[in-house]
Amino acid sequence: MPQSSQTAVNEPPGQKAPPRRSSVASGLRASFRSGSLTTLLLFLPPALVFFTLFVILPVGESGFFSFFNWNGYGHPHKWIDFGNYLRVLNDPIFRLSLTNNLLVILVSAFIQVPLALWVALLIADQRRSSMIFRAIFFVPYILADIVAGLIWRYLFDGDYGIVGTVFRWFGLEAPYVLAQTGWATAALLLVVVWKYFGFHMALFIAGRQNVPLDVIESARIDGASRWNITRFIVLPLMRPVVVLSVFFSLLGSLQLFDLIIALTDGGPLNSTHSAVSYLYTFGIKRMQVGFGSAVGVLLFIICVLVMLFYKRLFMREAESR
Amino acid sequence: MVVSNFGGWVVPRSVVGNHHRRFQDERRPAHQRAGFPSAMDPRQLYINHHDSSLLADAWNSTVIATFTVVLTLLVSSLAAYTLAHIRFAGRKWIANYLTLGLTFPFATAVLPVFIRVRDLGLLDTYWGVILPQVAFNLSFSIVLLRSFFAELPRELFEAAIMDGCSYPRIFLRITLPLSRPILATVAVLALVGSWNNYLLPLVTINDDSVYPWPLGIMQFQGQYSTDWGKVLAFVSLTMVPAITLYLLAQKQIIAGLTSGAVKG
Numbered sequence: 182m183p184q185s186s187q188t189a190v191n192e193p194p195g196q197k198a199p200p201r202r203s204s205v206a207s208g209l210r211a212s213f214r215s216g217s218l219t220t221l222l223l224f225l226p227p228a229l230v231f232f233t234l235f236v237i238l239p240v241g242e243s244g245f246f247s248f249f250n251w252n253g254y255g256h257p258h259k260w261i262d263f264g265n266y267l268r269v270l271n272d273p274i275f276r277l278s279l280t281n282n283l284l285v286i287l288v289s290a291f292i293q294v295p296l297a298l299w300v301a302l303l304i305a306d307q308r309r310s311s312m313i314f315r316a317i318f319f320v321p322y323i324l325a326d327i328v329a330g331l332i333w334r335y336l337f338d339g340d341y342g343i344v345g346t347v348f349r350w351f352g353l354e355a356p357y358v359l360a361q362t363g364w365a366t367a368a369l370l371l372v373v374v375w376k377y378f379g380f381h382m383a384l385f386i387a388g389r390q391n392v393p394l395d396v397i398e399s400a401r402i403d404g405a406s407r408w409n410i411t412r413f414i415v416l417p418l419m420r421p422v423v424v425l426s427v428f429f430s431l432l433g434s435l436q437l438f439d440l441i442i443a444l445t446d447g448g449p450l451n452s453t454h455s456a457v458s459y460l461y462t463f464g465i466k467r468m469q470v471g472f473g474s475a476v477g478v479l480l481f482i483i484c485v486l487v488m489l490f491y492k493r494l495f496m497r498e499a500e501s502r
Numbered sequence: 503m504v505v506s507n508f509g510g511w512v513v514p515r516s517v518v519g520n521h522h523r524r525f526q527d528e529r530r531p532a533h534q535r536a537g538f539p540s541a542m543d544p545r546q547l548y549i550n551h552h553d554s555s556l557l558a559d560a561w562n563s564t565v566i567a568t569f570t571v572v573l574t575l576l577v578s579s580l581a582a583y584t585l586a587h588i589r590f591a592g593r594k595w596i597a598n599y600l601t602l603g604l605t606f607p608f609a610t611a612v613l614p615v616f617i618r619v620r621d622l623g624l625l626d627t628y629w630g631v632i633l634p635q636v637a638f639n640l641s642f643s644i645v646l647l648r649s650f651f652a653e654l655p656r657e658l659f660e661a662a663i664m665d666g667c668s669y670p671r672i673f674l675r676i677t678l679p680l681s682r683p684i685l686a687t688v689a690v691l692a693l694v695g696s697w698n699n700y701l702l703p704l705v706t707i708n709d710d711s712v713y714p715w716p717l718g719i720m721q722f723q724g725q726y727s728t729d730w731g732k733v734l735a736f737v738s739l740t741m742v743p744a745i746t747l748y749l750l751a752q753k754q755i756i757a758g759l760t761s762g763a764v765k766g
Contacts (some may be wrong), residue, residue: 216668217588223670228581228600228640235637236603239614246614253617316749323748325698327716328737331723335730342730387756436607439700443720457609457701465705470613477610488605 247475265475278454289430293374301385318379330443333372362452381426388422424495456480559718567696569632574639574692582647603641616705630706643688650684690751
């Protein structure tokens, strides 16, 4: 085979692709030999089965169940049209829960994220102290929501907690923060900021350290002030991280649950529920599967709308890249 | 079986751990047994009963988290490898399907998941928590793994295929060993997510001998809400594994989150 050996020698080393076959049969044979067909048939099904069985089907079933008055036993047969939806949407507690979700989103987007960005920019230059700060602020984020909720429930406890103790030092009457409607919501917002601050800060520090140093260096040589460097170079370059961080806080805020159960359990007077804790308290706890599913579907619609809207508005450039 | 579980939903969880108390009953005089709470020293009760049951809860959490991590890694890396390296009709469609979960709130699925787990007979078992957790981990894990796998140097694959190495062998011998950092990220996220999970076990586990620790601590707190010292002491114990892991893997997690999500 002088011909083939000659071409092999003449070919540059990088282009030794396997010989192409044109016919389907030989292609199949090749994929058997390389194991690509086996891989396809063995590697993919587990994920598809898991995902379909426990994620996709349940979401669909939620939509189905939401049209029934059903306690979860036997087959659902009491079809009540949009009865569950009407009940949910007319429930002032549900509206208040959504308002709370909105409050959490607003506080995350307009207080927590800017604050985290500011602190991150302050400390990102000093590598060592940024490591230490990041570790400290990251701890609340690592804590289970349940734990964070319990710790703050203790701190706010008028009889035993720190807040009560401090008030008594000054001879004042201890407030029961979590037992008063407005204050309990404020306390919840405070705990949310405290808990997720470190996560956003860590994202921002990572983003800041990805800004190429030579760009900043050349701006400095050109005499740009520190503020101008931040305003016109660093912040625009960090835009994707900020967009991402707000995205995470949107996702997290809409799913807020454990923290509320541990901190206030939705009280006082059901004033601190979120959509999910509302779903749990009024749907799951009472085994009203139809009603709970309707709440779940509404939450789903809200989530998808918010995500689509947000992606459309802010994340387009990330997709086109 | 089902009916008794249903009873558990109506009768609140505060019906305290009979399971553990039973063991102590034998050693007690009749008038002090579980049926006669007035004769019991409450202090005795919770030092013997609750300390051991909270440790048992931590063990339950450990088992659940271990299986969740192993299964998540296995299932998602297999799928991600196929999607990254094998061209087939409908690949894009399947990839998009598997990432649908990214925007699904778990709460939407929770009631049907409960019913599915019940119909499979897995209520009050570890699997009733493990399987749904793995399923809900898949989307994000596959996104992370797939983009990492796709960025591994092509020359390695070409060389391996030239040498007659099959795709499954490439996966075992080349892809997995080179992907340790991203596998670690996925593992830590799955581990901490499972360790801290509350809503799912709250729904699928009713028997407090199978409780993971968040359920145990909430039950404990509900009963002894004034004994903050004890609650907080146990809380600190449960924080140790999560904090250690996160601090070790923090950099990779942040890098993984930013890279994966920016591209996704």
